[in-house]
Amino acid sequence: MTNKIFHPYTTFSALRNKLPNMVRGEGIYLFDDDGNKYVDIVSSWWACALGHGHPKVVKAIQEQTAILQHSITGSLTHPNVLALAERLANLMPTPDRHTVFASDGCSAVEAALKIAIQYWYNIDRPEKTWVIGMDQGYHGDSLGALGAGFVDGFHKPYEKVVPHPAKLPFPAAGDFGPSRQVIERHKDKLAAVIVEPLCLGSAGMKIYSADYLKQLADCCAEHDVLLIIDEVAMGFGRTGKRFAFNHAGIDPDIVCLGKGLTAGYMPLSAAVVKDSIYSTFTDEGEKDCTFYHGNTYAGHPIGCAAALAALDIYEAEGTVERGAEMAEKMKLWMLPLAELDCVKEVRFLGMIGVVELKPETKPLIAEMKQALFKQGYLFRPLGTMFYLMPPLVISDDELKAAIYALQQTIEEFC
Numbered sequence: 001m002t003n004k005i006f007h008p009y010t011t012f013s014a015l016r017n018k019l020p021n022m023v024r025g026e027g028i029y030l031f032d033d034d035g036n037k038y039v040d041i042v043s044s045w046w047a048c049a050l051g052h053g054h055p056k057v058v059k060a061i062q063e064q065t066a067i068l069q070h071s072i073t074g075s076l077t078h079p080n081v082l083a084l085a086e087r088l089a090n091l092m093p094t095p096d097r098h099t100v101f102a103s104d105g106c107s108a109v110e111a112a113l114k115i116a117i118q119y120w121y122n123i124d125r126p127e128k129t130w131v132i133g134m135d136q137g138y139h140g141d142s143l144g145a146l147g148a149g150f151v152d153g154f155h156k157p158y159e160k161v162v163p164h165p166a167k168l169p170f171p172a173a174g175d176f177g178p179s180r181q182v183i184e185r186h187k188d189k190l191a192a193v194i195v196e197p198l199c200l201g202s203a204g205m206k207i208y209s210a211d212y213l214k215q216l217a218d219c220c221a222e223h224d225v226l227l228i229i230d231e232v233a234m235g236f237g238r239t240g241k242r243f244a245f246n247h248a249g250i251d252p253d254i255v256c257l258g259k260g261l262t263a264g265y266m267p268l269s270a271a272v273v274k275d276s277i278y279s280t281f282t283d284e285g286e287k288d289c290t291f292y293h294g295n296t297y298a299g300h301p302i303g304c305a306a307a308l309a310a311l312d313i314y315e316a317e318g319t320v321e322r323g324a325e326m327a328e329k330m331k332l333w334m335l336p337l338a339e340l341d342c343v344k345e346v347r348f349l350g351m352i353g354v355v356e357l358k359p360e361t362k363p364l365i366a367e368m369k370q371a372l373f374k375q376g377y378l379f380r381p382l383g384t385m386f387y388l389m390p391p392l393v394i395s396d397d398e399l400k401a402a403i404y405a406l407q408q409t410i411e412e413f414c
Ligand SMILES: *Cc1c(COP(=O)(O)O)cnc(C)c1O
Pocket: 103, 104, 105, 106, 107, 109, 138, 139, 140, 141, 196, 201, 202, 230, 231, 232, 233, 234, 258, 259
């Protein structure tokens, strides 16, 4: 069969090989149509925290499909979406919140950005329209999201289309001072700041401190700037706590969720909004401040069923706590890779383990990826970085074997 797919994030040079055709998933493995199995080292784009084919999520989806497959949330409710909104509010440091549902991470981010901007319109400060992010931050691939996050390596063609009035510098030395200056200089125009908490994923797993995040939250609060935390990639246990922002002990104004929200079983995302913001979206004052925004599948019943099941499992199986324990082991087993000649740096955050190779290895990366693939490992290197972001349910032996395969491959090529 010919391949008529216009693939996301896939170079034409990669298309010269026949692409693996995945027909089945089970636990941490994906199986291709030749019966080969592969470890899903990147959790299918960071989503499948519980692995594939978890019987409880599958059952919840099947049951919901037979009951109600879709009904909108414009002026209507259904039991699953009511339950999920309640549940998400209660996962936050303060539960006085309402949730906007959407389907993908970037659509939750779009909603969050528009809510932040409209909030200031609602309260008669319409000059506050800027939403800025961190240099090389990533919040999805819609144009709105590119206006807040921008990864040079991916987004260059759109540079002139999306405004970037200002950016927070990446706190390489951990120092909050330079970011404070940006916020203080532009506070009158700033509607919100949006950041990926503790780790810039798509920029290459660049890690910064919880202390920076705490100072950012304080500074935003001090200067009437909303803080949007994009937990799409880090949420639900990836960093060793439920949310990455929990490491900083902050209570963000808006929290974006996706990926792990359904553990990758259905497309569903959410922006969880503080009631102090939500309450301004009223049509009962002098002007109509209704939120005229929504996606067809906002709060999709089957998606919500998957999310409710995933949240049950995270709790019942102690996924977050187990992930935190595994993270310690991963670190121990990966640290020796730092000694290899062509390794520039090894770094960690919870169940994210990164091996950054020296820049001169760049021409070898595609071959190394292919060699690992032949051994049954689905790595997706970012630049010269190989990272592990496996399902949180991976076993000790499976994780050890994956790290060993990576080590062997690096030694072989460099
Ligand atoms: C993946 C990701 C998004 C976008 O999510 P999609 O579901 O791909 O639209 C947004 N923010 C962060 C931090 C992400 O990692």
